[in-house]
Amino acid sequence: MVQVSLSRILAIAPFHRDRAIAESGSSSPRGIRDRHPVLPAPARALRRRPVSKGTLGGRIVTSIATSALIASLLVAASPIEARAGSSSNFHLSCRFSHARKDDPIVYPNMPGASHLHDFYGNVSTRASSTLKSMRRANTLCSSKADTSGYWSPALLAPDGTVVKPLRLAVYYWHGDGGKVIAPPAGLKMIAGGDTTKLKIAGYACGEGMPVSSVPFDCGRSLLKGVIVFPSCWDGHHLDSRNHRSHMAYPTGKGCPKGYRHRIPKIIFHITYGIQDGTGYTLVSDAGMGMTDGMSLHADFWNTWHQKALVRLVRRCLNGGLICDL
Ligand SMILES: [Cu+2]
16 A cells, blocks of 8 residues: 555645545455446445445445454545446535525526525636636535535425435546546536436435435434436537536437536535435425426536636546545
């Protein structure tokens, strides 16, 4: 095991952390792949995994480490890099910032026009936000270079009270295929809205892909809302009228015609802070023609400090690593 500083690798001051641990490939790549949220995983085993108070990456890498010593080191250290092969990714944790009836993508400059959204990371995201104002603002994400806009609809308890969520974990996966490019600066997109398509949006416990179209009882684990964004870009448009049609999901044969530009597969894992989600709904259900939390969707606005994002894509994704930011 070799200790390196990711900030040195990336040469980005805001990324400075005390230390980083690079795993030299001694962990089993199979072990990593087994817990890849994108791949079919043993849902029951994942659901029963206890929730750790360690860092996001600590949880993941701990699950693949075989010795308690390595595990404790990895939980304590951040960022972490590990050899990953095809399941390379970088991921960060963004704390809940504020809830507001704003949507800078669907209703720019129209405060109060939207259903109630939970905003994560950037503390300034509002209807009037611009790329410039976003980049100038503070972020609650674990990487200070990530001043992106991340939001999703507010969750309601069965008695109608609004749930204050805890945090959002954002994964940027390499996915299958050749090299990926960084999402272009200013890219806007919306994903989800109908959890009958579980591959795109739904609910889970702990890590892993959605296993339910409605919030449910996770026992001792925390309920998560999971949304998968499209990773094929048309190469021209940063947005489109429905905020979706400039993007496409890959098929078994890769990115479809007209959408050949591969960006990372971005996956949101929202931690609401509740265990039993039975009877919970979303504020967006009625407006989107859904019930029972089935309108789960999310918005992504790439207002990262772009140079840092480009470096992460090159270093972690095209470099075959797992990077915990
Ligand atoms: Cu919404």
